[in-house]
Amino acid sequence: MAGCELEYTTPFELLVAVILSAQCTDKRVNIATRELFKVYNTPAQFATLTLDELKPYIFSCGFYNNKGSNIIAMSRSLMEKFGGEVPRTLEELTSLAGVGRKTASVVLSVAFDIPAMPVDTHVFRVSRRIGLADGDTVEKVERELMQGFKKEDWNAVHHTLIFQGRYVCKSQKPDCEHCAIKEECRYYKEK
16 A cells, blocks of 8 residues: 655654655655664754754755755744644644645645645656646646545545656656556556
8 A cells, every 4th residue: 555655753753754855765765864863853953953963864865955954944943833843734834944835745644644635746747647637736736636536535645646656657657558547547548
């Protein structure tokens, strides 16, 4: 069954891992966070870090200056606004420094099992390719998917689309031959 491939033990660790996962594979993030979380794993610890202290742990994830600055700022705002507890609403999560709608939606969905429809590059590409959505922005695709599926199914749909995009309906070369839904797929029917 499709699910989150990031390794974490707390909602805060998941939040850090999701920030690190931007334009990086979950496999690479897991390698970095296995070492990082042995040393630092609470908002209070991250809030006191300097970028130079954090960089060696996250360097391999790319964009380490930006990601590191965002993680430190997010940890500080988490301590200041929420006493170090990861909030459980989209509005509160997106009020944290460096946390956008997709990151917040992943945390809601994965850490708290609250229905959300995070749209990453896989979800965006696959849902448009197979014909579940037509929107030309992440926000439009998110709305279309939320309207097209029952709220209680959003988390499963999100993970299923990610897995479909990672392992079958790949960006450059979709593996239509091994696709279980090819007969229903707009891309397959049109090619």
